Amino acid sequence: MMRTIFTSFLLTAALSGNLLFAQNHISVHQADKIRYGKVSVENMIEEPDGIIPLQFDKSAQTGKVVFGFLPYWEYPGALSNIKYDLLTHIAAFDFQVDSLGNITNPSGWPWTNLINQAHTAGVKMILTAVNFAPASIHSLITKDSAKNNFFAKLTNLINTYSFDGVNVDFEALYVADRGTAINNFMASLTQYIHTNHPGKEVSFAGPAVNWSGWQLPGLAAACDYIFIMGYDFAGSFSTVTAPPAPLTGGTYNITNTVNVQYGGCPPEKLVLGVPYFGAEWVANSNQVGATISSFVASPRFASAMAQSQNYGLQWHAASQTAYYIIPVNNNQFNQVWFDDDRATGLKYTFAKNKNLKGIGMWALNYDRERPELWAEITKYLAPQSVETEISLPEKLLLSAYPNPFNPATTLEYQLPTAGNVTLTVYDISGKEVLRKEAGFHPAGSFTEKLSLNSFPSGVYLVRLSLVNETCETAGNLKVLLMK
Numbered sequence: 001m002m003r004t005i006f007t008s009f010l011l012t013a014a015l016s017g018n019l020l021f022a023q024n025h026i027s028v029h030q031a032d033k034i035r036y037g038k039v040s041v042e043n044m045i046e047e048p049d050g051i052i053p054l055q056f057d058k059s060a061q062t063g064k065v066v067f068g069f070l071p072y073w074e075y076p077g078a079l080s081n082i083k084y085d086l087l088t089h090i091a092a093f094d095f096q097v098d099s100l101g102n103i104t105n106p107s108g109w110p111w112t113n114l115i116n117q118a119h120t121a122g123v124k125m126i127l128t129a130v131n132f133a134p135a136s137i138h139s140l141i142t143k144d145s146a147k148n149n150f151f152a153k154l155t156n157l158i159n160t161y162s163f164d165g166v167n168v169d170f171e172a173l174y175v176a177d178r179g180t181a182i183n184n185f186m187a188s189l190t191q192y193i194h195t196n197h198p199g200k201e202v203s204f205a206g207p208a209v210n211w212s213g214w215q216l217p218g219l220a221a222a223c224d225y226i227f228i229m230g231y232d233f234a235g236s237f238s239t240v241t242a243p244p245a246p247l248t249g250g251t252y253n254i255t256n257t258v259n260v261q262y263g264g265c266p267p268e269k270l271v272l273g274v275p276y277f278g279a280e281w282v283a284n285s286n287q288v289g290a291t292i293s294s295f296v297a298s299p300r301f302a303s304a305m306a307q308s309q310n311y312g313l314q315w316h317a318a319s320q321t322a323y324y325i326i327p328v329n330n331n332q333f334n335q336v337w338f339d340d341d342r343a344t345g346l347k348y349t350f351a352k353n354k355n356l357k358g359i360g361m362w363a364l365n366y367d368r369e370r371p372e373l374w375a376e377i378t379k380y381l382a383p384q385s386v387e388t389e390i391s392l393p394e395k396l397l398l399s400a401y402p403n404p405f406n407p408a409t410t411l412e413y414q415l416p417t418a419g420n421v422t423l424t425v426y427d428i429s430g431k432e433v434l435r436k437e438a439g440f441h442p443a444g445s446f447t448e449k450l451s452l453n454s455f456p457s458g459v460y461l462v463r464l465s466l467v468n469e470t471c472e473t474a475g476n477l478k479v480l481l482m483k
Contacts, residue, residue, distance in 0.1 A: 025237040027171050027229065028277065028298060028362065029069075029205075030132045033094065035298075036073040039107045045076045047112040053162045058122030059088035065358025066377055067203075067227060067271050069093050069128065070114070070365065072106035078365035079113060084121035086377045090114070090364065091167050094130035095157070099139035101150030103129070103157065110161060124164035126201070127157055134174045141170075141177065141185035151192050158197055165201030166193065167227060178213030186222035203227055203271070208257045217264035224269075225357050228262065230254050230347070231275035234337065236295040241288065241335040244279045244298075246319035247346055248422075248435065253319065254347060258354055259430060271358045272351040276301045276366035276373065278338025286325045286333040288316065293332060302368035304338045313340065317420060317437055320346050320467075341372035348380040349472050398464050398475035400450070404482045407453035411462065413475065418442045419468030425450070426461040433460070450479075457483045 026034075059065050067089040070078055082090075092111060096104040115125050129150075131137050140146045154166060168189070173182060190202040206226040210216060220226055233252060234242040246253040254272070262270055277298045283290035299307070308324040316323055321343045326334035339347070351359050359380060367373045397414040415421070421438035433455060438448075452460065458481060465474040 025235070026132070028232050028235065028275070029093075029130075029169060029229075030171065031236065031298065032071060032073075032277075032363070036071070037107075039073050044108045045113065047110060048116065049112070050116075051110075051112060051160075051162050052116040052119045054119045054122070054124060054164055056122040057124070059124065059358075061122070062088065062381060064381060065089060065225075065271055065360070066381070067091065067126075067273070067358060067360035068364040069360070069362050071363050072108060074363065074365040075108060075111055075114065079117070081365055081367075081369055082114075082117075083374050083377075084118060084123050086374055086381065087118075087121075087123050088358070089124045089126055089164075089360075090118050091126040091128045093128040093363070094169070095127055097129050097131045097140065097150060099133075099136040099146060101140060101146040101148070101153060103150070103153045115161060119162065124201070125162070126203070127154070127161075127163045127166045128169050128205075129154070129166055130169045132171050134172050134177070137170050137173055138177055138181075141181055147185065147188065151189065154193070155196060158200065163200070165203065165224075167203045167205060168223075169205040171205070171207075173213075175213040179215040179218075183215055183218045183222045186219060190223050201225075205229055205273075206262075208232065208254075208261070209252055210261050216262055220262075220265040220269040225271055226262070226265070226269060227271045227273050227360055228257060229362070230257060230273050231277075231362065235279050235298065238279070238281065238295070239292055241281055241283050241290050241292060241323075241337065243316065243319040243321040243323070243337045244277070245275050245339055245343075245347075246321055247343070247350060248320055249318035254350065255432060258350070258356070259432060263430070267355045268357050270356045271360050272347065272356055273360040273362060274344055274347050275339055276361050276363055278304045278336055280334055280336040282328065283333050283335045284331065286327075286335070288323075290333070290335065296334060299336060299338065300366035300368075301338065301373065302366065302370050304336055305340060305367075305370060305372065307336070308340070315342070317439065341376050344373055345376040345379060346467065346472060348376055352380060353474075396464070396466060396473055396475045398462070398477045400462070400477060400479050404480035406481060406483050408449055408451040409479060411448045411450050411464075411477075412445070413448075413464055414445050415441055415443050415466055417466070417468060419466045421446075422465045422467075423448065423450075424463045424465070425452070426463065427455075428459050452481045455481060457481050 066087050069091045071093045193200050193202050202223045203225050204223050231245040234244045277300050280296040282293040311324045322340040323337040399412050400409045421441050423436040425434035427433050462477045
């Protein structure tokens with residue numbers, strides 16, 4: 001009989017407590033701009049005069065979107081690290097929009113080298129329109145004069161630099177503006193762009209959690225797709241240590257974001273964004289969920305991955321993310337939580353299994369020259385038949401007896417290889433109703449009693465996931481509870 005390990009109460013409390021503070025805190029997009037946004041003119045490079053338009057649409061060929069934000073403080077250094085063959089969209093960040101609809105270009109613009117290299121490789125260039133001030137956003141989206149001026153300014157930039165679309169990154173909106181107001185604004189923008197610039201795209205940078213006011217299905221309908229900012233579950237606002245982007249565990253996580261927060265949205269309208277950064281705190285113990293003395297930084301993937309090799313990278317099964325601990329003294333420890341390549345790959349697999357439009361990241365070049373995250377994108381883009389041949393175990397078997405049952409049944413499963421096992425139960429609507437973290441298992445046959453005594457009669461989907469260092473695979477089984 002396998003041993004069942006439930007997601008800890010400690011992690012649930014940690015994530016819930018942190019997120020209460022996160023509602024009113026600046027996002028990592030804004031925080032990074034404050035931290036890294038001062039750019040020296042010495043970093044600029046000579047740019048060619050001519051603009052090359054998009055030569056072909058790679059996203060149409062792959063059937064998937066890989067959408068990367070490129071902040072101006074990463075340019076031009078990112079030019080030597082970007083792998084255009086693995087991207088479909090690059091969003092130039094940030095074009096600041098004021099309350100009157102005027103647009104200010106990012107530092108060092110125009111980035112003609114980037115535009116031309118991207119377009120030659122079939123990668124779309126997206127203009128990121130940014131505003132983080134609620135009063136300014138309110139004026140922009142509710143006043144026709146400001147809106148029309150903004151649209152006209154967009155037309156000028158699209159025509160001048162051959163942009164292939166616009167991403168609207170408006171954050172910290174008033175609660176009253178998060179529903180009808182922003183949805184109507186986005187619908188007007190989308191209609192304007194589609195009419196005046198056929199073939200161009202309109203997207204919105206959406207929150208991971210709908211704390212209040214958002215009408216997300218309507219927002220998805222009002223634009224071509226939403227880039228879900230699937231991070232900031234923990235950060236500078238946190239009171240206890242926790243993962244910035246948990247795939248599972250606690251009340252709020254990426255699985256909840258897609259299945260519940262965006263549950264009413266068509267999957268082909270959603271791009272799942274992942275963090276190329278983490279969070280570091282001075283904590284009062286080396287335990288998960290430790291109280292925090294102070295926030296240190298949001299380390300980028302490249303530095304966190306390198307430093308983790310010195311202190312021992314650990315895996316947190318409940319959230320399916322990574323962390324490491326730096327001893328400071330007898331009473332304090334620096335805890336660093338981030339998504340390593342394994343955690344990132346699991347999110348990409350989740351996006352693929354949910355048939356989402358694609359994946360994305362904040363932000364390009366936060367991995368510098370490291371190859372790990374590009375390798376995970378390669379796996380994501382691989383055709384299913386090739387991916388299965390390369391990385392999936394030969395066979396995973398899952399059955400239940402009796403089926404139908406009341407109130408319990410015995411699950412039998414065979415693992416062709418060793419790995420971490422998770423059992424998840426979904427109701428007929430696709431909502432997760434039960435999860436059991438079983439921990440590491442060797443290859444072999446196992447049984448587990450499944451009791452749904454507290455659930456109503458109906459059809460349920462049981463999903464058994466097996467994850468190890470080289471693969472992730474799963475088996476699904478429908479069971480019928482008849483009371």
